[in-house]
Amino acid sequence: MTRGERGGRDARRSGGAPDGREGRRRIIVAGAGIGGLTAALCLARTGNEVTVLERAAEPRESGAGILLMNNGLAVLDGLGFGAELRAAGNRVDAATLHGADGRPLTAIAVPDRGPGLDHALMLRRSALHGVLLDAARRQRGLGLRFGAPVVAGHPSGRVTAEIAGVRETFTADLVVAADGVRSVLRGHGRFGARFRDLRALSIRGMVPVETPALTGLDEYWSPAGVFGGAPMGDGSTYFFTSATKRPLPHAVGARDLAAFRAVWRQALPTVAPVLEHVREFGDLYVTGIARVDCERWVDGRLVLLGDAAHAMPPNLGQGGSSAIIDGAVLAHELAADRPLAEALARYDARRRPVVRALQDKVGTLFRLTEAPPPGMSRVYEAAVRLASRVPRSGGGEALLQEDPAWLHAQAASMSDARLPKEARDGTA
Template sequence: MRAIVVGAGIGGVTAAVALEGCGWQVLVLERSAELGEVGAGISVWPSSVAALEQLGVVGVQKAAVTAGPAGLRQPNGRWVVEAPDLGVEIPVMIHRAQLHELITDRFGPGVTVRTGITVTGVSQDDSGVTVRSADEEFRAELVIAADGIRSVLRSAIHPASKGPRYSGYTAYRGIADVDLSDGGGETWGRGQRFGFAKLIDGRVYWYATANREAGLPPGPGGPQADVTRDFVDWHEPIPQLLAGTPPEQVLQNDIYDLELPLVPFGTGRVVLLGDAAHAMTPNLGRGACSAIEDAAALARHLRGDLDLSTALSRYDAERRPVTARLVKQSRMIGRLGQIDNGVLCVVRDGVLGVGGKVAGLLAKRRRVEQSPV
């Protein structure tokens, strides 16, 4: 059996590993000239680490550092919620490029990669699927659309879908080469947020958000000057992190997600995965993790003694409700974090502070109840 994966981001390469493990011959088509990932840090949650390990991708935790839960602060440094006692699940932090490399290292002889291929369309019949680029066609029994939030294949099989929805804010990301003892966490202000966490090599991954119109170009000094202007008077170590980041390495992207309800993930022999299926805002840190778990679920259903149509239907039934909830939850957190009314920010911080204390007490009670007598 042959499969084509369109898109070689984290979700696409995980799907390639997963399908090869099921005995499929896999062709990965990537529009970039080289295979790899750009970006900064990424949080990998325990369920996704487990999914990768089931697919034979090991070493994530060795190449990562556990994110220290430091909590939520205000721009002046005052704590709103201190997280160590919350008893919450903690992800590991890793550079996106490192995670991508760990996954692609698992490619075997059943995986072929073609770079520099821009897919323009897809058509299918009872016997297979044809994927088209400007000057080539590729044929397989199954196509996995892992081509991102502006998926060409999603538009082809769901022409009435609404596509991306602008969140109302932009995001900046960078990695600072600084010596830092602060455990990290997030700081919420009026229409702005800043978060950071350590990577395994000692550098610090940071991200920031700010309310603004979509599509505005950076100012004269570029994204680094824009984000420094917005956050220079916030508590330490935020100014230190910005100063310790090379200006040319600061990334800036307007934040989009997909409209709800999500379209079906499988149509005939074409199946959606990752951002092509359920692009979400980054507020939960679950986007890439959901793509990894998509790939693991798809392989599990394809591995069963099922016909292709039934396997894809079960994949959709498993993954679409879960990811739709994450899209909604992440959107709600973003709206809460980006409130720019001063009075509402005071109310928000007060509610979060009380909620954090209650959660801490409940976590302590659980630990007491679960401890041996």
């Protein structure tokens, strides 16, 4: 019997005090994406028995690249993965915003929060996911069940998954819904959730060259939308853009790479050469953009995390880092000697307001950069002012959400006695 199989069976046994305060809690995490795996690792390292139920038979992360701001990076560094991730990625000290003519409009520095916390990191999503998955496989007290899509849940702590065509019910002290923007579990709790399809498409890709247009983290704002990217440090370049304004949605719907290139060639000649290195339309990652707002993130023993709780447009690059922070804060609150309901209430009260404020700022920036018709230069000027102000507003709460130094210390303090030495020191 594998460790993952044992984890699944353990999760079905009842355990702990009625309020989950005494002994190890048995926790199910639905979803083995970046947020789910980070949460599972944090929860296991603080003494809980964790089972991850993942839909995919062979989990992997798609989507080309990811920007880890120093808040998300602080958590991962504290968990012991910093050296490995930095070796796989490219350091980012600032983002430069450009107009449609290519001229720089402003540069936004990554807030400096101390040694090692003064930069962001651009890396392949697959590299980050691989580091987390390898650590989860080694982590004692953490079981992985793949090919196990969650189909139902209940605030009492029951979860039903379909495994090899058979429905199987699990019971735990806590169920963490990290199953994404179209979360199944969110629909089985009373969260006051509102899902909004923003009727926009996010386009991401990688090209095997470096380009003069994207030498740092660069964004170009034009009447066609935003186009940006950064070098990955290995000779390749990650780029991101959108398909909001006509005729881009039609080109994407028809999978017409030539038409897609032609729009950007006219709108942003500076970055058009990047798309010439895309071999075929299938090399692009196309996803819809949505926003999820919830009146609460907790219902009984069911709690939301990541996109299941707070999906938002990608404009400020905070989706992944926000999910990572969710996992660290949830584990921190659960590790305290207090009843489960109180710990979950503290998590909700701490995370939901600050993420809602971030969502509002991202939403405003999304509308300013994606929606205005041609010729509205004042709108773009307003967008530039907003973007340049956000990282420094609210004492770091706007983008950073939590102090990176605190996040790093909390992650580093999580018990690693259950982890093999090679995982603790990052030499695996």
